[in-house]
Amino acid sequence: MFLITANGRKVAISHPRRAALLEGVHDHLRRRAGFRMATVNLDHMVQIGSDDSFAAAYAQHDIIVADGRPIRWLSQLAGDPVELMPGSDMIVPLAEVARDTGRPIALIGSTEAVLGGAEAYLRKRVPGLEVAYSHAPAMGFDPSGAPAAEVLGALEESGAGLCFLALGAPKQERLAARGAALAPSVGLVSIGAGLDFLAGHQRRAPHLMRALALEWLWRAMTNPARLVPRYARCAAILPGLALRAWKAR
Template sequence: MGNPQDGAPTLRLLGLDFADLTLPAVVARLAARPADAPFSYVVTPNADHLVRLARRPALRPLYHEAGLRLLDSRVVARLARLMGLPAPQVVPGSDLVAALVGQAIAPEEPVTILGMPAEAVEVLRRRTGLNRIAHHDPPMGFEHDPAALVAALDFIEAHPARFTFLAVGSPRQCMVANALARRGVARGTGLCIGASLLFLCGLEKRAPQPVQRAGLEWAWRLAADPRRLARRYLVDSPAIVTLLRQEARLRRN
């Protein structure tokens, strides 16, 4: 199987072609890719990512060259529909990771993780039963250190797995995934998933389901960690409204 988005219905929003698939359909597509398939990667842009892409167009190839693009924002989807724009189905990265670990990855299957403290990986082993985790936690700022970046790429290539979890934050994880795809050595599927594994192992708590369904998970996270997230949610991300309005206006003209 080639790129997991091949043949999938897509909807274009803010310059990206998103797969319009349900979570079970995404899990089935990813589970069908063999471990030795040419490396492809999954991105799950949210409002913060989309605003960053508008401000830093040089990052766009990282998303355009992904094998699968999924919208990870109920807020963006609802705002788009309110403005008359098409919006793909929302597949949160955290839900995708939980489904893959729970349904598609056997306990004895090797997986590779880039990022997360070693102690968090040990918690993940105990809580999920995953027994064959290859783990490398690169230093802060590794994306600006050629030697550290190459070390991260080499580690992933030396530990092939059907699923590689890239948990070093955006846009770093997309930079790593794109570099792996361009080098052409790695195999399987890379998942740019941020803090999703921390949610899965219980070291960070997700909002309750009703809060998630209401599109207010961002407010839950802001209340839990205001110092780190205030700028993201209160200063940067609201620009998504302007971007969607501009797109709606362009489509009408």
């Protein structure tokens, strides 16, 4: 099991292979057993190393997969390679698993317009898929507040088996962790901007840039004020992570 450590806090990749992930989710949905799934990247590791509440929320996740080329590179350096499974890329495959097990899905996050566009896309891409619940939280949504408890309660009552959370880190992971108690039958999957991509409200990097591992550059150019400082913080912890991965080998 590949471990990543930041500031003494460890995150383990629970499912290194896509096939194992889909099989595991299928089993959870068939048994109507809830779970929490996160897609770890360098930005998450920066936050985990400095934010106690985010680290605690991450520790409550049952499924963690690799999101971001640096995580895959680190796993290869450690001699324990994992497959790359960004949240945005896993929405359709996971929705297909939900459809195949007869479980509806839910969408939480972003805006009503995005949720409507994403739902239309998924219904077309995954024939027979049922969407049982959809909610766009108001600005300033607090995963630890009373409105969040109401959302999770409504989600549990909806009968959805799988819920995609598009709130951004750390909100989505903190809400997912809280869902262990308030939405225990639902699989909560944090996907960041995934629904915005499906709805066409944000554009992903061209395929060539993704193939060349340059999606980070594309995103930085689209929102430099927000993302350049984030990527700088990620770059700052990368040498230490690489050294630990090399030693683990």
